[in-house]
Amino acid sequence: MSFGQNVQFLRRMRNRMTQEALAEKLNVSRQTVSKWELDMAYPEMNKLLELCDLFCCSMDQLVREDICINEEAYSDIRVREVPAFRYIRYAVVSAEPEADAIAHVRSWADALGLTAPEIIGWDFPVVSPEQTNVFHMHGYAAALILPETVGDGDIPGEVVCQRAQKYMVITIRDPAAAPFRLIPNAYKVLMTHMQVNGIRHRKDGGVLACFEREYDLEGVPYMDVSIAAE
Numbered sequence: 001m002s003f004g005q006n007v008q009f010l011r012r013m014r015n016r017m018t019q020e021a022l023a024e025k026l027n028v029s030r031q032t033v034s035k036w037e038l039d040m041a042y043p044e045m046n047k048l049l050e051l052c053d054l055f056c057c058s059m060d061q062l063v064r065e066d067i068c069i070n071e072e073a074y075s076d077i078r079v080r081e082v083p084a085f086r087y088i089r090y091a092v093v094s095a096e097p098e099a100d101a102i103a104h105v106r107s108w109a110d111a112l113g114l115t116a117p118e119i120i121g122w123d124f125p126v127v128s129p130e131q132t133n134v135f136h137m138h139g140y141a142a143a144l145i146l147p148e149t150v151g152d153g154d155i156p157g158e159v160v161c162q163r164a165q166k167y168m169v170i171t172i173r174d175p176a177a178a179p180f181r182l183i184p185n186a187y188k189v190l191m192t193h194m195q196v197n198g199i200r201h202r203k204d205g206g207v208l209a210c211f212e213r214e215y216d217l218e219g220v221p222y223m224d225v226s227i228a229a230e
Contacts, residue, residue, distance in 0.1 A: 004039040006067050010055040011037075013196045026050055056195045067192060073182055075171035077193050080226065084164045088157035089143040091124045093131060097140035105142040108156050118145040120211040143211075165207040167226040168194055175214070175223040183212070186225040194229065202228040 011017045011033075019033045026033075026047055035041040043051065052059055061067055090104045102119060109117035124139030131137040143160075152159065168190050172182050187210070194201060203209040210227045 002039055002066075003042065003063055004037040006062055006065070007033075007051065008037040009067060010051075010057065010062075010192075010196055013193045014055065015197060022054075025054060056198065067188075073173045073175075073177070074186060074189060075173075077168060077170050077190060079229070080167050080169045082162075082165055082167055082226070085162050086146040086159050087120070087143040087162065088146065088155060088159055089141050090157070091139060091141035093124070093127055093137050093139040095135070095137055097124070097138055098142070101140045101142035105144045108144050111156060112150055112154060114144075114147070114150075118213070119143065120145065120208075120213045122208065122211045162207055165202070166229050168199065168229050169224055169226045172223045172225065174221050176221060183223070183225070186223075187227070190225060190227050194227065200230040202230045 011019070011022050019030045019037070023030045023033045028043075028047065032041070032043075036043060048059060048062070052062055055062070057067070088105075088108060090101050090108075092100045092104070094100050098121065101121065105119055106117065109119075119142055121140060121142040124141045127137065127139045146155065146159065170186050170190050172186050175182050191201070193199075201209070207228055210225070213224045213226070215222055215224075
């Protein structure tokens with residue numbers, strides 16, 4: 001953990017704020033900010049409080065936690081306007097829920113004759129402590145995006161209509177290389193970015209609060225992680 005690295009990370013998360021801009025907001029010199037980020041000096045209490053207010057974080061997070069994530073596997077965060085779409089979903093609780101849910105949804109795609117189905121997924125949190133702690137099970141939901149060519153009469157599941165929605169998106173290169181680190185960290189990076197920039201997470205049930213989408217580009221696997229923003 002490094003206080004200086006946390007300051008640098010949060011500064012860059014706030015729309016790539018420069019050291020000069022941060023120094024101006026706190027009424028200190030750029031050299032002072034540079035020393036903070038190099039762990040050569042620490043701010044006084046009033047400046048610590050101003051940093052916490054500016055970056056919407058607690059003092060514990062800023063001083064004690066490791067909130068900095070430097071990972072070449074991630075793309076820059078961006079805003080994506082996702083147009084309205086229809087989907088059918090399948091949720092499962094098991095020891096391998098992601099594979100089980102995606103396999104089930106792929107069988108729907110095969111039945112509909114879709115050769116290049118678009119599948120998204122998200123964690124399904126309705127799991128008991130016994131299922132998690134004793135049987136090492138957790139939940140996952142997968143969804144098949146329905147092309148406009150698919151009529152309602154042909155669909156094997158309940159159709160859900162998603163309205164157009166703005167999402168904050170980050171892309172992971174080769175997520176399977178370290179899925180239990182890369183994917184949770186991607187969510188952490190997105191949530192930190194939203195928190196620092198005052199962007200609220202939309203999770204009222206009107207749209208998907210978050211989802212993941214895997215795809216290949218020139219033989220390289222990628223995953224987009226998306227979080228709904230108000």
